[in-house]
Amino acid sequence: MGDYPSPDMADVELVDVLKALGDPVRLRIVDKLADGEPKPKTLDGWGLDLTKSTMSHHFRTLREAGLTRTIVHGRTHAIQLRRDELDQKFPGLIEAVLGER
Amino acid sequence: MGDYPSPDMADVELVDVLKALGDPVRLRIVDKLADGEPKPKTLDGWGLDLTKSTMSHHFRTLREAGLTRTIVHGRTHAIQLRRDELDQKFPGLIEAVLGER
DNA sequence: GCGATAGTTCGATGGCTGTCGAACCATTCG
DNA sequence: CGAATGGTTCGACAGCCATCGAACTATCGC
Numbered sequence: 001m002g003d004y005p006s007p008d009m010a011d012v013e014l015v016d017v018l019k020a021l022g023d024p025v026r027l028r029i030v031d032k033l034a035d036g037e038p039k040p041k042t043l044d045g046w047g048l049d050l051t052k053s054t055m056s057h058h059f060r061t062l063r064e065a066g067l068t069r070t071i072v073h074g075r076t077h078a079i080q081l082r083r084d085e086l087d088q089k090f091p092g093l094i095e096a097v098l099g100e101r
Numbered sequence: 102m103g104d105y106p107s108p109d110m111a112d113v114e115l116v117d118v119l120k121a122l123g124d125p126v127r128l129r130i131v132d133k134l135a136d137g138e139p140k141p142k143t144l145d146g147w148g149l150d151l152t153k154s155t156m157s158h159h160f161r162t163l164r165e166a167g168l169t170r171t172i173v174h175g176r177t178h179a180i181q182l183r184r185d186e187l188d189q190k191f192p193g194l195i196e197a198v199l200g201e202r
Numbered sequence: 203g204c205g206a207t208a209g210t211t212c213g214a215t216g217g218c219t220g221t222c223g224a225a226c227c228a229t230t231c232g
Numbered sequence: 233c234g235a236a237t238g239g240t241t242c243g244a245c246a247g248c249c250a251t252c253g254a255a256c257t258a259t260c261g262c
Binding site: 017 | 108115116117119120121122123124128138191193194196197199
Binding site: 023025032051052053054057058061074075 | 249250251252253254258260261
């Protein structure tokens, strides 16, 4: 049973969010998720040259930190930024982090 | 020759700022610096039960990440958030991080 | 059912990092 | 000068973490 629980936003701590964002790979991933739409994990456009297992590790870290949710769809997974909830809990944070582009 | 160089804000990378903030001790320190005033490193009010050397390590990390500057004043040091520069380079970030209090 | 595909998990490895105590450095004050 | 004070630096240590390859799980399509 593939089960990919995201924490309740009430339990999400700012410091853990910041720690998750304080890695170049994960910051990049979050950046690609900026528009709020779910993106397949297989996306070529991550622009990252990493193994499947390493990507999986980062996806998990983001999810457990409360930044993303995983949407299972058959044998493929999509990942989505929890934009609304994050904006409510940490106003301005996501926007600031996605800043310049 | 006590020299405590802060990096040029132009060279400061967002991911390094986030990494520096992604630690409970340093997030706390930054929080205490919120008002922009220099605070003595000896401040009792940090609320942290750590050794001198450990505090020194965190102060250095914050400075090298571009978050703070050190002001030497005789044999005492003060630390100050680089609020204006940070606001200009990463609009909204500091405010979002200082959020709830 | 069987092969292929999407993804996770596990174990190993090397590097980074938070913490401490002790030694050291610089400045002030008597 | 000499002692006390504020801080840094160094070495050691333990725990964490990014990365990889290999093994495993589950689903789709023939």
